[in-house]
Amino acid sequence: MEQIHGGDSNSGGGSSRNDEIVATRASRFDTLPEDCISKVISHTSPRDACVVASVSKTVKSAAQSDLVWEMFLPSEYSSLVVARSANLLSKKEIFLSLANDSVLIEDGKKSFWLEKASGKKCFMLSAMELSIIWGDAPAYWQWITVPESKFEKVAELRNVCWFEIQGKISCGMLSKGTHYSVYVVYKTAYGRSYGFDSVPVEAGVGFVGKEATKKSVFLESGMDSRSGFGYSGISHAAVSRAFRMRRPWLRVPREEEEEEVEGERERGRNVEGPKERVDGWSEVELGRFFIDNGGCDEIEISLMETQNGNWKSGLIIQGIEIRPV
Incomplete structure (x- = not known):
């Protein structure tokens, strides 16, 4: 194996030497049969295949071959692109079609x-x-229709005090050896959303039959005008409960009240909050999981708020998204 010798950093000799070595190795790779080069590239990733294509014309031809890009496609790809495949001439174009636009x-x-x-x-x-x-x-x-949704119908919350959503997906549908994140994708109805601004919602993600990993998330951010508190992912649900339960003749000492508020702020700083997506929707991460090469049946996902009993309205749920970390 070639040794890489460092040059004088002041003279730039090290950089020049490294460039020469890269060029030498690239030229040697270039001398292999094209199908052999394709076989090697097919064991990398789509990103790597695009990068290595800049080495030479021979490598570019190998990197764009159907042999490479069919390895990057799922086994069921032909059934997913029936409506699109008429004008697609290569496996790379099919891959890019599935990467650039989702299929129902x-x-x-x-x-x-x-x-x-x-x-x-x-x-x-x-x-x-x-x-x-x-x-x-x-x-x-x-159930309503909105033009910016992927789906025919989305669910709009009118008014509930018991908020609970659950979903499942088969492990067999997902890529093996992959860490996934789970997100709820939604909007808030302008001027008609309430009940989530200061209330944490419990999210759960896990394998069916095993205990789910749970976390608290917020579905709204901004200012809670009723309490006067500024809100930036900080829970003060316990403070609200304390205020609701207080008797007119019972005065909590100011020091204790301030400690309670500060305690809630400290506990809530790491709670997940909403992020705006480029498609105009919002998302909140509900949890993560890993699909190994062993056996698992289903992933179970939940989102609920059933403890406070306050009425909630105005969320528009498009769905739950599962994508690699």
């Missing part, structure tokens, strides 16, 4: 796409695919 599957209740850099599978479970408590009762939830 399972009667339009899920969407599927590939992460462009790694080729890992990504999914969104539509609101129609989720189990929403009271979701079939028009007084509590209504």
